[in-house]
Amino acid sequence: xxxxxxxxxxxxxxxxxxxxxxxxxxxxxxxxxxxxxxxxxxxxxxxxxxxxxxxxxxxxxxxxxxxxxxxxxxxxxxxxxxxxxxxxxxxxxxxxxxxxxxxxxxxxxxxxxxxxxxxxxxxxx
Numbered sequence: 001x002x003x004x005x006x007x008x009x010x011x012x013x014x015x016x017x018x019x020x021x022x023x024x025x026x027x028x029x030x031x032x033x034x035x036x037x038x039x040x041x042x043x044x045x046x047x048x049x050x051x052x053x054x055x056x057x058x059x060x061x062x063x064x065x066x067x068x069x070x071x072x073x074x075x076x077x078x079x080x081x082x083x084x085x086x087x088x089x090x091x092x093x094x095x096x097x098x099x100x101x102x103x104x105x106x107x108x109x110x111x112x113x114x115x116x117x118x119x120x121x122x123x124x125x
Contacts, residue, residue: 001025002024002025002026002098002100002114003024003025003116004022004023004024004096004097004098004114004115004116005022005023005116005117006020006021006022006094006095006096006116006117006118006119007020007021007022007023007119008020008021008119009094009119009120009121010120010121010122011122011123011124012086012121012122012123012124013123013124014086014087014088014123014124014125015085015086016086016123017082017083017084017085017086018083018086018121019080019081019082019083020036020080020081020083020094020096020119020121021078021079021080021081022034022036022078022079022080022081022096022116023076023077023078024077024078024079024098025077026077028100029074029077030053030054030074031053031100031103032053032098032099032100032101032102032103033050033051033052033053033098033099033102033103033104033105033106034050034051034053034070034072034079034096034097034098034099035047035048035049035050035051035070035096035097035098035099035106035107035112036048036049036050036068036070036079036081036094036095036096036097037094037095037097037109037112038090038092038093038094038095038121039092039093039095039118040089040091040092040093043092045095045109046061047061047107047108047109048060048061048064048068048081048094049061049064049068049069049070049081050070050105050106050107051070051071051072051079051105052103052104052105053074053103053104054074054103055071055072055074057104057105058070058071058105059105059107064083064090067083067084067085067086068081068082068083068084069081069082069084070082079096081094083121086121086123087123088123088124088125089123090121090123091121091122091123092121093118093119093120093121094118094119094120094121095115095116095117095118096115096116097112097114097115097116098112098113098114098115099111099112099113100113100114101113
């Protein structure tokens with residue numbers, strides 16, 4: 001059974017950086033797209049960034065473009081989110097997700113069929 005486990009969240013001051021990682025089990029990791037989402041208290045879950053199965057294509061939400069970078073290492077079955085220049089409004093629970101029916105970059109939440117448990121990111125002002 002494939003599982004996703006996030007790590008790397010924590011408390012950081014505004015302007016700081018964090019690197020989130022998501023480890024996936026299973027032997028077909030490179031065949032599907034992966035994404036990062038976040039959910040702040042009282043708000044809906046929102047798309048942050050996505051990457052294709054091969055890692056050649058990525059896409060980020062406008063709110064994080066230029067600050068966050070998604071990457072993957074298919075040899076290690078991991079997908080990462082490097083977050084720089086963090087702002088208090090980036091505070092949320094961050095979720096890793098897999099869109100196992102698709103190889104490309106997927107931005108629609110409903111197309112992701114496997115989710116991690118989430119990791120808390122808190123940015124203080």
